[in-house]
Amino acid sequence: MRGALLLPLLALLAGLAIALPSGSSAQTPGFVTTIENEYPQFLRFRLTTSAPGEVSEVILRYRVVGSGSLARATPDEFEPTADVRVEVRVPTGILGFIPVGSEFIYHWELVLADGSTVESEEDRYVYLPTGKVWRSVHNDFMRVYFHGDQENTARRLLEAAERTYVRMGRLLQVELEVVPVNTVLFASEADLEEANPNRSEVYDAATFLCGSQVAINVIFVIDRSCGTRDRSDTLRHEFTHILVEAAGEGGLGRVPAWLNEGTAVYSQTEPGDSFENPFELAAITDRLIPFTTMTAGNNNPSQVGLFYGQSYAMVDFLIETGGEEDFARLFATIKAGNRFDRAIEMIYGWTFSEFENAFRAYHELPPRQPAT
Known part of the structure; x- marks a missing residue:
């Protein structure tokens, strides 16, 4: 087996990350995601993007590696617009336990007013406790x-x-x-x-x-x-x-x-x-x-x-x-x-x-x- 490799992770000192671990560069141009880690209870996924038309619905689709199931989450409130700035909260604690060490694979889906959809590329995020340089x-x-x-x-x-x-x-x-x-x-x-x-x-x-x-x-x-x-x-x-x-x-x-x-x-x-x-x-x-x-x-x-x-x-x-x-x-x-x-x-x-x-x-x- 290959020898062990040491890889630094971006510090989560403030509990805020941008499309970790693969980085925002892996996303479709125009989709900017920030993730606020409110360990141990929630992750907040925030999206900023400009769509080619009015957006009627925003969906975060994700799965936790190993769980075998695809989940979805939507903003608590959203008004149709082409300039999208939304927040989606994913529970990780008592409302739906997801252990630290879990890797999320996620992407955004925008449903336009005409029924067509626009999707971001998949990205990944490893959920770890805040306040440490992992x-x-x-x-x-x-x-x-x-x-x-x-x-x-x-x-x-x-x-x-x-x-x-x-x-x-x-x-x-x-x-x-x-x-x-x-x-x-x-x-x-x-x-x-x-x-x-x-x-x-x-x-x-x-x-x-x-x-x-x-x-x-x-x-x-x-x-x-x-x-x-x-x-x-x-x-x-x-x-x-x-x-x-x-x-x-x-x-x-x-x-x-x-x-x-x-x-x-x-x-x-x-x-x-x-x-x-x-x-x-x-x-x-x-x-x-x-x-x-x-x-x-x-x-x-x-x-x-x-x-x-x-x-x-x-x-x-x-x-x-x-x-x-x-x-x-x-x-x-x-x-x-x-x-x-x-x-x-x-x-x-x-x-x-x-x-x-x-x-x-x-x-x-x-x-x-x-x-x-």
């Missing part, structure tokens, strides 16, 4: 945005992503569906939390927030050890979630939470004591989480370590039992539209209950008794 390093599939003196950290994360893609891409037999993956490196947990308002306050009270995958191609991280000795493991973990989705999600296919999280932990340099110790204690005392409740995820802060540790152990057991080829086939079978439990039966020959009892036997525990 720069980036990138390779073929990922761009890491950072500010301040974090360039070395950004390059380290990029290298970890390259190694993870080689290892986990081979394990899952998958390639990324949307590139680049934009990773936003925050300076503090407070900055990260401000950018990710959907986190549960109860959950956060009992857990450290080190990073998260917030879109199919956007990752948030901070430079912190989060249960392992390698500070890049959070990036490995969150990046693997994207690979898991590419390998197993599609149409009717849905990867269960334990398989998603367990595979992400498997990508790390080590599971870490905060995951391994709760699992080992639960295995010794026969207090493992029933497999039937592992599917939808964990909402109990007191069981975070156990959930992740058990998810990792379940994934490790599958790989040890059937090998990497069967593990990749499991994801492909789910993606083809099969329920995960049916996919396990097709690949490994176990019902989900039999899988649980085989796992329990491996850890010297008796079969789980059916609920009465």
